[in-house]
Amino acid sequence: MIQVDILNFLRKSKYWQRSGGRDHVIPMHHPNAFRFLREQVNASILIVADFGRYSKSMSNLKKDIVAPYVHVVDSYTDDDAPDPFKSRTTLLFFRGRTVRKDEGVVRARLAKILVDYEDVHYERSVASEESIKLSTQGMRSSKFCLDPAGDTPSSCRLFDAIVSHCVPVIVSDQIELPFEDELDYSNFSIFFSTEEALKPGYMVEELRKVPEEKWLNMYNKLKNISHHYEFQYPPKREDGVNMLWRQIRHKVPGLTLDAHRTRRLKIPDWWDKRR
Secondary structure, rough: HHHHHHHHHHHOOHHHOOOOOOOOOEEEEOOOOOOOOOHHEEEEEEOOOOOOOOOOOOOOOOEEEEEEOOOOOOOOOOOOOOOHHHHHEEEEEEEOOOOOOOHHHHHHHHHHHHHOOOOOOEOOOOOHHHHHHHHHHHHHHHHHEEEOOOOOOOOOOOHHHHHOEEEEEEOOOOOOOOOOOOOOOOHHOEEEHHHHHHOOOHHHHHHOOHHHHHHHHHHHHHHHHHHOOOOOOOOOOOOHHHHHHHHHHHHHHHHHHHHHHHHOOOOOOOHHOOO
């Protein structure tokens, strides 16, 4: 199996051996990546989409990095509407799969709650060229875009909303977000707990209460930060690749501390065993 071969290659490397892999960075962005051998590389910095399929003893925010999905819809590069609040006539937009596992079961329940609103578009669809085109149009004509959990706490829909300058409405109790030590998502997103979102009428009425000025501030913030979610070659300053390397740089002091402590400890680490 190729994963076993990769693991054997790493273990034989002098670079891996000098720190037990602590100074290595391993992209594991797919929720099932390296699924059966993760514990063998858990000392390394893992780049993940979220922590939905990782145990508490493994991947965590202290050492690992949350990366955005590559957005599916095209970036809205010519968004110059003179009055975007009025021109975006749909209040809340969702288009995607409604049957999901785990926390994503909320999608099917939301479909029933959101069915009777004229300015709410909630539609079941599967990925296709035509579907992506319709999602692009829908997001660009909506004030808010719904981002419920999928099979894991995150989904690419959040990043589609960001590059469409559609204020994300996040319904996911266990989501962790990319670049959150540099970006305050509350400045350009709205959050509801699953319990709140499933109260009939609650979420829609709260969105209706958002003042035009506040929405415009969030919309303009999205336009200013959406470049952080672009992946391109060669990378550009503050794009997705550059932001990930900045995140890695932030982890280095902790990695160095762990590596230095491991080299001098004569007994198994006592820290977690203290009273």
